[in-house]
Amino acid sequence: MQIAINIAIVIAAFWAMEFVAWFAHKYVMHTFGWALHEDHHNPTDSAFQKNDWFALIFAIPSWLNMQFGVMAGFDFRFYIGVGILLYGIAYVTVHEVVIHNRWGTRNKITNWYFRGLARAHFAHHKHKTKEDGECFGMLIVPFKFFKRTATSE
Ligand SMILES: [Zn+2]
């Protein structure tokens, strides 16, 4: 039974992170955190973006949860940390690899779900300033973007 609870904690932490990421994107990155996020909306030709720091920042709660969880004999915090880690991997894979094509593999991806996520995220990228943003989420986006006729790209 414990294993089912642990798996449920991982899944809950994973999807809670979609909310945390949406919230941080809307209320941190597009407000006082804009200095680190701006070069993601207005790219330079550098291989790395200041925005990439957020991946390291979000690794901290994952690491701390796992660290304290292990020290307590693998209590629930360990599984929260694992859920955050898995979300981070999913976010980087979807955002950097699938959507922004940073390693040149995007055109191999035809899956309807990923195409919908990409349409929604490109709607986000239409805005070059911190104000008037839309679609701050990553894995959960408004239903209209899954229709083939949705704008963008
Ligand atoms: Zn943004």
Ligand SMILES: [Zn+2]
């Ligand atoms: Zn982006």
